[in-house]
Amino acid sequence: MLGSLSSSSFAAAVAIVLGCCHLTAAEDVKYYWDIGYVKANPDGQMERQVIGVNGAWPPPPLHVSLNDTLVIEARNSLDTPTTLHAHGMYQNGTNYMDGPYMVTQCGIPPGQNMTYRIPITQTGTYWIHAHYGAQYVDGIRAPLILHNPKEPHKYDDEFIVTLEDWYHDQASGLLKEFLSWKNPGGAEPVPNGALIGSVGGDKHKIIDFMPGKTYRLRLINMSALAMFHFSIEGHKMHVIEVDGVDTEPMEVGNVRLAAAQRTSVLVTALNSTGSNYLFHADMDTDMFDNIPESLNYNSTGLIRYRKGAEVSRDKGEPDWSAFNDIDLVPLDGMEALGFDVTYSLDVYFNQYTDALNHGTFNNITYVMPKVPTMFTALSMGADALNATVYGPQTNAHMVGHMQDVQLVVNNFDAGNHPFHLHGHHFQLIERGPAPYDPTYNPRPKSAPARRDTVTIPSMEYVVLRFRADNPGTWLFHCHIEWHIEGGLNMVIIEAPDVMQKRIRVPQQILDQCAAAGIPTTGNAAGRQGFDLRGAPEGPYPYPLGWTSKAKGAMAGCILSALVGFASIIWYGWSSQQTYKPVATADDNEVLDAAETQGRFGRMDPDSAAIN
Incomplete structure (x- = not known):
């Protein structure tokens, strides 16, 4: 049986008790979040402005039970718009509550409120974060x-x-440095440190164990960039959940979590209180372009059996054998899907025509449309079934209602990427070295692993499948925040004809769009039909071969070079005429003086400058 939650707030305990006691009567679980600026210094190194809730940081955990409705009354006390995204939630029928700016929402204007109502139809470990700009990096x-x-x-x-x-x-400053012509290689900002349980530096997360008890650790990577390796000295761990999907227990020595991934492990406490033990949350430095000397990337916390007891250390090498998530077996035994439609997505990072380094799917970098994509799907009638109306830079891909969809993602970038699909869990069908052979027919396990965020290492591919049973406009993107802002996004347009019948956007959201001056009808340009004049587009890949501008530039360079060579020849010839010496015993001295005067001008020996 589930015991008391000693690690959580009283509100969390109440939520669980209510969840256990009202198996039939659903209820609203309400939270009030006043989102505003506060000061915090979680690693003890530097106090800075962060974005907190109700005047404090970190924001509190949210607890709710299956079949309830999560209600968040959010007030925006920032000086910019904001949104909230409940990461991993299906939002079936409530696509407008999903949160990504200019996909499903126009943003909560400063000084205004937004009521998020999210029916809870799933269970497990999730998280909630802003989906406007890079706000979640600020807390x-x-x-x-x-x-x-x-x-x-x-x-x-x-x-x-x-x-x-x-x-x-x-x-905001880090993002400007990342998306800059001065950063042509696209080096991501390296963090200053790591937090465990929102504390770091000389502070340590402490987890109290009682001998013989079994504990569930809900691990959540809420990072902007870093991947973490989690392990516990002297203890065994069994994975029982990834990204909200319950699994058959699997013993592991190390859990690897990329940004946005979650994993629950069961740990049975030892039968002695004689020692305490370290647990590790080490950042994967392969994600960083450089490692500052001041960065402590090996973070630790304490499994405490008794206050003041010595810390027992493992002898020998730690067990770094991270499990392969594709080997997990879902507890519900859901069978492997086939596919009715397949899309191949090739991932690249390149410098584009705006001189910035952008992430791309199939050489298209995402640019927000003038009309949020969900509103285009809802307002364009039969034309909404044509991907063209969503604009040239949203990378829109159409799927029909209840189709089984296959995504083949080839990562041709030099770095690892955690890709997240909104509104769905997907099956992990296969991994392998890129590129994927389209003539190959993978044979998945009878019950493939499922999750909503998958890591694809450099020069590898992954095959994902999901059922299009959730009409809406859903982002698929890398969850490294710098890459989101750098354009590594696409939008899946799922059954817009069914959306138009089922989805009714709350007036509050329409009013906030109007207040922001953002249209809620029309195509990506805010026009009707396929007239996309004015739709945001570009930047583009540098074209192969010689463009007219390049030819003009080269012609100018050649002409300038010819003029320069002619000037040098003429100047040298005229110098010889002016300073032709009379042959004397000092011929060499005179010639030296003439060459110096004619070629270089007069050198001031005191200033060593050319006059």
């Missing part, structure tokens, strides 16, 4: 735990363990 992120009244796994207590990279500089 607006929190765990979201969806409790199952009929929990399939047995444990006595549970703890939330958040893993976060931390920056001392504001995200």
Whole structure:
């Protein structure tokens, strides 16, 4: 049976008790979030402005149970718009509550409120964060735990363990440095440190164990960039959940979590209180272009059996054998899907015609349309079935209602990327070295692993499948925040004909779009039909071969070179005529003086400057 949640707030305990006691009567679980600027110094190194909730940081965890409705009354006390995205939530029928700016929402204007109402139809470990600009890097992120009244796994207590990279500089400034012509290689900002449970530096996360008890650790990577490796000295771990999908227990020595991924592990406490033990949350430095000397990328916390007990250390090498998530077996045994439609997505990072380094799918970098994509799907009638109306830079891909969809993602970039699909879990069908052979027919396991965020290493591919049972406009993107802002996004347009019948956008959202001057009808340009004049487009890849501008530039260079050579020849010839010496015993001295005067002018020996 699930015991008391000693690691959580009283509100969390109440939420669980309610979830266990009202198996039939659903209710609204309400939170009020006043989103505003506060000061924080979580690593003890530097106090900085962060984005907090209700005047404090970090924002509190949210707890809600299956079949309830999560209600968040959000007030925007910032000086910019903001949105909230409940990461991993299906939002079936409530696409307008998903949160990504200019995809499903126009943003909450400064000084205004927004009521998020999210029906809870799933369980597991999730999180919530801003989906406007790079705001979540500045701290607006929190765990979201969806409790199952009929929990399939047995444990006595549970703890939330958040893993976060931390920056001392504001995200807006870091983003300008990242998206700059001075950064042609696209080097991501390296964090200043790591936080475990929103603390770092000399502070340590402490988890209290009682001998013989079994604990669930809900691990959540809420980072902008960093991947973490989690392990516990002296203890075994069994994975029982990834990204909200319950799995058959699998023993592991190390859990690897990319940005936005979640994993629950069961840990059975030892039978002695004689020692305490370290747990590790180490950042994967392969993600960083450089490693500053001041960066402590090996973070630790303490499993405490008794206050003041010595810390027992493992002898020998740690077990770094990270499990392969494709080997996990979902507890529900859902069979492998086939596919009715397949899309191949090739991932690249390149410098584009705006001189910036952009992430792309199939050489298209994402640019926001003038009309949020969901509103285009809802307002364009039959034309909404044509991907053209969503604009040249949204990378829109159409799928029909209840189609089984296959995504083949080839990562041709030099770095690893965690890709997240909104509105769905997908099956992990296969991994392998890129490129994927389209003539190959993979044979998935009978019950493939499922999750909503998958890591694809450099020069590898992954095959994903999901059923289009959730009409809406859903982002598919890399969850490294710098890459989101750099354009590594696409939008899946799922059954817009069904959307038009089922989805009714709340007036509050329409009013906020109007207040921001953002249209809510028409194509990506705010026009009707296929007239896309004025739709945002570009930048583009540098074209192969010689463009007219390049030819003109080269002609100018050649002409300038010819004029320069002619000037040198003429100047040298005229110098010889002016300074032709009379042959004397000092011929060499005179010639030297003439060459010096004619070629270089007069050198002032005191200033060593050319006059």
